[in-house]
Amino acid sequence: MNQSQLHTLLHALEIEFELKHLPSDFWLDSVASVEQATSEQAIYIQDSQHATALSVTKAGLVITTAHIAQTLDKPCLVVDKPRYVFAKIAQQLYKKTPVFQGAHPSSTIAETAQLDVSVTCESGVHIGEHSIIGANTWIHPNAVIYDNVRIGRDCLIGANAVIHAGTVIGDECLIESGVVIGGDGFGWEMHQGQWHKVPQVGRVMIGNRVSVGNNTCIDCGALSDTIIGDDVIIDNLVHVAHNVELGQGTAIAGQVGFAGSTKIGRYNTIAGQAGFAGHLSTPDNCHFLAKAGVTGSVSQTGAYAGFPHQPYKDWQKMNARQRQLDKMAKQLKQLQKQIDALSDS
């Protein structure tokens, strides 16, 4: 990326920026950490923690704030949100595109499937009847897409991912390796000592710009649909049960689990290994700490922790008190002794 291409990108982002100290032969080919960057690599710095490393960095471009740039005698790009601009520059530098369009000879595409001419199906891909795949979508090796699936444009479906029948996926989604979308929900009825399967006939409806991490599972709805809103991002090994709804912009870390029919508001952030019971709801902008066990609906926006969950500050206080329990028990004993002495006197 030369200086002119950088300008074009920055203008497209519609942000204010200033470029300082750029050499005439400016050229970026990749990004790196502050410590390891070379003269053709961009780095970003948002705070003053890395001051020492920054003073010796060999980076070709330091993306940073006006405050840090003040005292910096290196090529730099001054913006309000360095990490965001770094991300957009890196996206352009690392843009991956398939080496061919169309279907690899080892893939199996149903005759009734409708693939845009710009779609790529890598080796071993299976696409079922009547499925519709949008422009520039890239299906990675051995992914399995069942019948009647609709996938938008500019999506990536990862290697060995499985998209079950009827699933609807929007545009610019990233479904990573080994993900299973639209598998059967866990709906059973016990009768005479046997579990009888309640057919799961709903779909999974996924919005735009959704990302689903490796080996995560999102089950189809039982009767109505499981719904993943626009801009939801999900990490690895997450379990999303039938009829869950995840609100727009919600971010979910690794190994989180949602039981059936739970509805998470917009822009929630949920840390690793948290779990949500079924049939509950949360408002917008909540934060749940790691390993939280949410056992009922949350009515107020805020941070929650623990199992059963409670407001984060209460949980912190409770944790502190728990660690004083031994001391408290000894105090109790001591008080009893004092009282006994008083009674005897």
Place this chain on the structure above:
Amino acid sequence: MNQSQLHTLLHALEIEFELKHLPSDFWLDSVASVEQATSEQAIYIQDSQHATALSVTKAGLVITTAHIAQTLDKPCLVVDKPRYVFAKIAQQLYKKTPVFQGAHPSSTIAETAQLDVSVTCESGVHIGEHSIIGANTWIHPNAVIYDNVRIGRDCLIGANAVIHAGTVIGDECLIESGVVIGGDGFGWEMHQGQWHKVPQVGRVMIGNRVSVGNNTCIDCGALSDTIIGDDVIIDNLVHVAHNVELGQGTAIAGQVGFAGSTKIGRYNTIAGQAGFAGHLSTPDNCHFLAKAGVTGSVSQTGAYAGFPHQPYKDWQKMNARQRQLDKMAKQLKQLQKQIDALSDS
């Protein structure tokens, strides 16, 4: 499904039933929720919660109890267990069958494998030497079945599932997408700073009507076998270590984990993210709450929660007390003051 077909199904179930208000042109093609059902769809209602929705439903058949049916002027099917009957009707309406029998040209079937003529192997399937697959079993795309596996009749092996050598699976089992059965157990011995693998030579033995959810892993036994009883149902992303035994009819929710050699009784129900230490046992009919951490054998049937686990009621009481800890600490302080005052007086 017309009225005559419905009658045939209901008689086959050997249950008592009554059909009321059915129109002469009765016809069902699918099921739906109370709110969304149209005139060719069945719904079920087991309690009076949905009274309002029920009063305006357009469903072609309401499967419900005698009590609710009393006041209902709509086509209805009166039975003792509406959800069970709904499940059986839906199973018939949504019966999925493969579009071909035999092996897809892109599949790789060992010459010594014995597949019933009614077996379907979809694209990219691998079946190893001497494996035996029963009638009507349907192997989905890119599933891998190793050598010497035995799978019964009427099973479904999901897309990208892996069944390791020697595994035995009964009839009518549902192994969902991405499941790994018979992978090596975690058996190692440390010697001179290196872990040496203890070969895992046992098998996984799975009974009849077992269901295993997406991306779940069931390891093979170390020496003897890992055993999954009849009618066990397992949700997504569950970890079953070597030599675990899961008793008949036990139901296991998402992200539960079992360490090695643990033996779960019959008809246990285990909620999400619970974990069991190794070498313990539980009796029949236990219930374990979400996130429970079971650290030793359970001797009495009941409900258990917490980590380390305790009877559910004790755990509830403990939780309540924990939230009063701050108050208790302040009370202690107050008592101390009062005693000091008494002592001084």
Place this chain on the structure above:
Amino acid sequence: MNQSQLHTLLHALEIEFELKHLPSDFWLDSVASVEQATSEQAIYIQDSQHATALSVTKAGLVITTAHIAQTLDKPCLVVDKPRYVFAKIAQQLYKKTPVFQGAHPSSTIAETAQLDVSVTCESGVHIGEHSIIGANTWIHPNAVIYDNVRIGRDCLIGANAVIHAGTVIGDECLIESGVVIGGDGFGWEMHQGQWHKVPQVGRVMIGNRVSVGNNTCIDCGALSDTIIGDDVIIDNLVHVAHNVELGQGTAIAGQVGFAGSTKIGRYNTIAGQAGFAGHLSTPDNCHFLAKAGVTGSVSQTGAYAGFPHQPYKDWQKMNARQRQLDKMAKQLKQLQKQIDALSDS
């Protein structure tokens, strides 16, 4: 394995051993449990627990300690570490080798990939551009190996495993079924209500003799690399986020999760469902109990438990006290009454 072959193996192990009571026609073909072993099977016994079973075992070879062998009138192999020797004997008895070398016709190997002539690629395997695979490495069906991957000698890559671009794997590694290595880390930046992906450009660097369990996910680094040391063993369904470092010889049980940039020391042992927050470190030789939630760096070697984590002994004491909370609350009430009575008198 005859007696001469057994001798050869034992000498190669460079350990002291004694063989007693071996029949002239000694022959081993497999291993088994004490209870089920027959005359051509080896067993091991390390403690006196199985004394009764041992007295009636039909095993062809009992691998045991000098102490137990003293009173044993059966064919036995006396060594210091019976389970280690058992593992090495079993490794030889159960050595699995592919039935062919080279690439199965249904596999897709990039022309620029460099595979040693002894490599086996099973059906449906995909290998990308410029990837290099070492001698005797065995790629199982439907595994996907992207571009620029380097895999050493004598590795096994499991069925449906996915190895992303740039990953480096050492020698003698075991990557089990459904594993995803080098998937994108969870790096995002929020801007105007949308999450923008921060490209993950680091790699995963895996040492020698590393084992990764079924459906586990190890993400690539954001800028620098995710590093798995030599002799690390990882169980099923574990989540390793970007830039995590796992020290040599560390053992990780099922469903453990590591958030980004956390550095685990050497020879840590981590029990099931434990979770580690990001950007923390642990020293060598720590042990973490099941379900531990490690929220910050650990400075001293030891055993830790609970969430937030604390030294195991403190956690045990706290647990015991928590179960006395109800009693303590009642005691408090009683003390208050006594004090009130004293004050009134």
